[in-house]
Amino acid sequence: MTTIDRATPVVAFTGAVKEFGAVRAVxxxxxxxxxxxxxxxxxxxxAGKSTAIGLLLGLDDxxxxxVELFGRAPSHAVSDGRVGAMLQDSKHYLxxxxxxxxxxxxxxxxxxxxxxxxxDIKHTVGSSMVSFTAPDGPLPDELAAxxxxxxxxxxxxxxxxxxxxxxxxxxxxxxxxxxxxxxxAPAGLEDAFLALTAHHSGRDARxxxxxxxxxxxxxxxxxxxx
Numbered sequence: 001m002t003t004i005d006r007a008t009p010v011v012a013f014t015g016a017v018k019e020f021g022a023v024r025a026v027x028x029x030x031x032x033x034x035x036x037x038x039x040x041x042x043x044x045x046x047a048g049k050s051t052a053i054g055l056l057l058g059l060d061d062x063x064x065x066x067v068e069l070f071g072r073a074p075s076h077a078v079s080d081g082r083v084g085a086m087l088q089d090s091k092h093y094l095x096x097x098x099x100x101x102x103x104x105x106x107x108x109x110x111x112x113x114x115x116x117x118x119x120d121i122k123h124t125v126g127s128s129m130v131s132f133t134a135p136d137g138p139l140p141d142e143l144a145a146x147x148x149x150x151x152x153x154x155x156x157x158x159x160x161x162x163x164x165x166x167x168x169x170x171x172x173x174x175x176x177x178x179x180x181x182x183x184x185a186p187a188g189l190e191d192a193f194l195a196l197t198a199h200h201s202g203r204d205a206r207x208x209x210x211x212x213x214x215x216x217x218x219x220x221x222x223x224x225x226x
Contacts, residue, residue, distance in 0.1 A: 008071045010035050011056060015065035018051050018110075025051040027110035028065070033103075040097035040104045044197055048110035057085055098189040108197050118189055125195040127187045128166040131158045132179035142176045150195070162191055 011033035018026040026048045033039050043049045054060045055067045058074035069077040077083045097104055098118040106114040106121065114121050127150060134154050144152050148165030158181075163169040166184050173179055187195075 009033060009068075010037075010070060012068040012071075013052070013055070013065070014067075016052075016055060016062045016067050017064045018048075018055060018060065019063045025110055026055065026062070029107070029110065029112055031105060031112055031115070038100060038102045040093075040101035041107065042094070042097060042104060042193060043107045047108050047197075049107060051110070052107065053085060057083070094188075094190045094193060104189070106193065106196055114192075114196050121196075122187055122189055122192045125162075125187055125192045127162050127164050127191065127195065129185050129187055129191055130161040130163055130166055130169050130173070131183050131185070133157065133181040134159050135177065140176050146172045146176065151198075162187065162195065 009032040011031065013029045013031040016026055016029040017024065029048075029052060041049055041052065051060070055062055056069060056074055058069075058078045067074060069083060074083075101118065104114070104116065104118055104121050105112060114124060116124075134157050139152070139154070139159060143149065143159070143161065146161070146163075147168035148163040149161050149169055150164060151160075151162040153160050159179075161169055170182070170184065173182075
């Protein structure tokens with residue numbers, strides 16, 4: 001029976017860099033995962049997820065830094081049959097990650113930008129979501145200037161205002177338009193993901209681009225004998 005040294009991380013990226021010509025897909029990644037942890041690795045398209053997983057599975061070697069699996073080079077763990085992977089590619093993956101992962105790691109431009117539980121990640125953005133039924137016509141430009149509003153988007157027929165002060169936003173909203181089906185809720189993982197990646201990528205955080213359907217790849221800690 002194969003055993004694991006509980007003092008040794010199962011996964012260890014130490015200053016890992018992977019370059020493809022002038023493109024640095026993984027940029028100084030430091031990440032450790034302990035035995036039994038269920039970890040979701042999230043990022044936009046091109047954030048470096050697939051490259052990081054490729055390094056972890058021994059499909060490629062880092063340009064610099066190190067990647068270890070069970071304390072050895074990943075190729076040894078793979079050849080010993082101790083590890084496998086299933087990449088998930090689903091528009092519902094953010095919800096699945098929030099519900100099932102012990103820990104969520106977000107990377108952008110090859111760098112780790114957030115690491116913690118779903119609650120931790122959502123808490124970092126410190127915002128709420130004000131939503132209401134989308135009107136038939138165009139949205140007033142003044143919505144983006146309401147007190148506390150950080151971003152404006154329309155999803156599935158509802159206008160979503162991510163705000164740092166939901167009370168102030170709701171109080172000022174009738175001065176711009178009359179909302180129907182008004183709801184106020186804490187920010188979800190998708191909201192936090194958009195805010196984090198918009199901030200670190202230098203995009204306008206008031207109108208972050210929506211994550212594509214391939215915004216998540218899963219990496220579950222390998223088990224002994226798996």
